[in-house]
Amino acid sequence: MKTRMLGGLEVSAIGLGCMGMSQNYGPADRGESIASIHRSLDLxxxxxxxxxxxxxxxxSGMGHNEELIGEAIAGRRDGVTIATKFGIKGWSKDGSFVLDSSPAYAKQACEASLRRLKTDVIDLYYLHRRDRSMPIEEIIGGMAELVTEGKVRHIGLSEVNEDTLRRAHATYPLAALESEYSLFARHNEPAILPACLELGIGLVAFSPLGRGMLTGTVRTLEGLSDDDYRHTDPRFQGDNLVRNLALFDRIQDFAKEAGATTGQIALAWLLAKNEHIVPIPGTKRVRYVEENAAAADVALTAAQVGELDALVPGDAVSGDRYPEGIMRTIDA
Structure with a gap:
């Protein structure tokens, strides 16, 4: 596996998103989840x-995913780069997040994460969502203190706008911005991505497989567990789903000609966009870990990237990225 740079942090060119091992995509088998992490490291x-x-x-409850990772990497910590986040404390009655970005909470949350991960330092610590009632400079100042104390190596932000990104980076250098980016989520391309490249900030692309839609594994909500997030995802509802699956079919035809799976094409497209973009496809199954890792060997030409851009234009996907309550918490 090749590596890439996020600011001053070297990471594998493709990472592993671990969220689905704890929430959002139905039940997960603990043993299979840990085996998936082990296989990811082996690859x-x-x-x-x-x-x-x-x-x-x-x-599962707060902190479940970090505890799982702490168990899985026991004895292998030196060969692992850990990224985790703070700032979301739970849910409000209107479906939005309860946020706390304060320096005091950052310190409290970091200490708890270190305990659960069973490590003495976090390689990359993100603010998960910004509490807009507080100046970003104050928030970043609190996170920078964690670096000074040796508890965190690098800091980053998630889902913020260009102005917030620039102000934050001017306060303390950011290694990465984590944001949704895929063939089905192109909102970063006009302003955020160019700003990241200008400032030397890496872009970590979450949901690079469109929450399963870009793999072809989800063509209907039938059969998904009742607590699966996609029951509330606007892009998987009604006419939106029909239109989006039609776009997927275009990518599927491209993938067949290229001799790869649609998921591998989606990841290879991101890798080809820029050398400082790192996709983190999420899975809780070993077979998908192996498929995702193999995407690093799928090399797309500039012409092929342009063809995919044309097949799925930035404004072609139907539906918001999140339900209304969550959209309100994004610093966009």
């Missing part, structure tokens, strides 16, 4: 992504 996908809130929306 060189050593960049693991988590958050302290992964588990809070399920029976």
């Amino acid at each position: 060189g996908m050593t960049f693991l992504d988590s958050s302290d809130m992964y588990g809070v929306s399920s029976v």
Whole structure:
């Protein structure tokens, strides 16, 4: 597995998103989840992504995902790059997140994450969502203190706008911005991506497989568990789903000609966009870990990237990225 740079942090070119092992996509088998992390490390996908809130929306509970990772990497910590997040404390009655970006909470949350991960330092610590009632400079100042104290190596932000990104980076250098980016989520391309490249900030692309839609594994909501997030995802509802699956079919035809799976094409497209973009496809199954890792060997030409851009234009996908309540919490 090749590596890429996120600011001053070297990571595997493709990472592993671990959220689904704890919430959002139906039940997960603990043994299979741990086996998936082990297989990811064996294949060189050593960049693991988590958050302290992964588990809070399920029976697993707050911190479940970090505890799982801590168990899985026991004895292998030196070969792993850990990214985790803070800032979301739970859910409000209107379906939005309860946020706390304060320096005091950052310190409290970081200490708890270190305990659950069974490590003495976090390689990349993100603010999961910004509390817009507080100046970003104050938030970043609190996160920078964690670096000074040796508890965190690098800091980053998630789902913020260009102005917030620039102000934050001017306060303390950011290694990465984590944001949704895929063939089905192109909102970063006009302003955020160019700003990242200008400032030397890496872009970590979450949901690079369109929450399963770009793999072809989800063509209907039937059969998904009742607590599966996609029951509330606007892009999987009614006419939106029909239109989006028609777009997927275009990619499927392209993939057949290229001799790869649609998921591998979606990841290879991101890798070809820029050398400082790192996709973190999420899975809880070994077979998909192996398929995702193989995407690093799928090399797309500039012409093929342009063809995919034309097949799925930025404004072609139907539906918001999140339900209304969550959209309100995004600093967009």
